[in-house]
Amino acid sequence: MEKLSVKYLGLHLKSPLIVSSSRLTSTPGLLKEAEDNGAGAVVLKSLFEEQINHSINIHPPGLYPEADDYLANYIKSNSVEEYLNLIRKAKEILNIPVIPSINCISSEGWTGFAKNIADAGADALEINVFFLPVDRKKNSVDSEKVYFNLIEKLKKVVNIPIVIKIGFRFSNILYMIDQFYMRGVNGVVMFNRFYEPDVNIDKIDIVPAAIFSTENEKRHVLRWIAMASSQDIKIDISASTGVHSGADAVKYLLAGAHSVQVCSVLYNKGIPFLREMNKQIENWMDRKGFGSVEEFRGKLNWHNYNKPIVFERTQFMKYFSAED
């Protein structure tokens, strides 16, 4: 299996496949199952900023009583100490890297807590920034500052690698990744798959859109990974969204990802499917004569692929301007 090993955030992973943050990484039993079936690392289920701050004031109190109740219960039953214990337990029973995750909407109040996470033995820290720019009086510079302030505060309290899990709705993703790198961030997860709303027309109500991804969602991600990985900076990239097979993982690695996160497919097929995915990657490598992931990682990134933007543009014209 060493053949599948990769370096991510300076950590040794025996496989590029990481089980991404979700309920699948919320108990020691599930984490052990992930390791036993060949996960290269695990990102623990996110702890929320609100839990750390013990605050439910994300909106004026009383405006959404149902949300207030839910949050109050959630905070009570998912204590921060339990999260630290999960990290300690995971480090005790696993040999693979353990990466806790914090889901935040700001850098207010909670960032000092990152030190407790590092002290509990975390190998790195992943930050999922759930920031929606909904204030029309704020411009893109204001939105970007939310990220930069956060990184600055975190860098002051922890020495472990920091990873930012981002969405793809920036006016310039490559600029943001560059800025993250300059501020000492070690990795980016491309991309987060945010909760999205849908409409139930019978009930005339807002409902959650599909929670699980499909394979088709990779198309949003591939181009940006291929672009980001070809930049002259040493930030690591973890691909996330739409990985449902070993072949999907290979695509992201060819585009230049250092590791590949999986979630929906494991909900659908069970954690042991990781074993099958590793086998699929290995079989592909055998067929193509690759002895290590590093031999083919980034082979199709923006820099190495010899048909640059002109090629994409002409393909676009070819398919979308055809008469019939």
Ligand SMILES: Cc1cc2nc3c(=O)[nH]c(=O)nc-3n(C[C@H](O)[C@H](O)[C@H](O)COP(=O)(O)O)c2cc1C
């Ligand atoms: C049920 C469920 C729970 C999730 N919980 C978290 C979470 O706590 N923190 C987080 O950063 N991402 C969370 N995610 C997002 C996943 O980590 C992942 O980024 C996303 O599902 C895209 O990957 P996939 O296409 O392999 O599912 C969750 C996803 C699902 C489906």
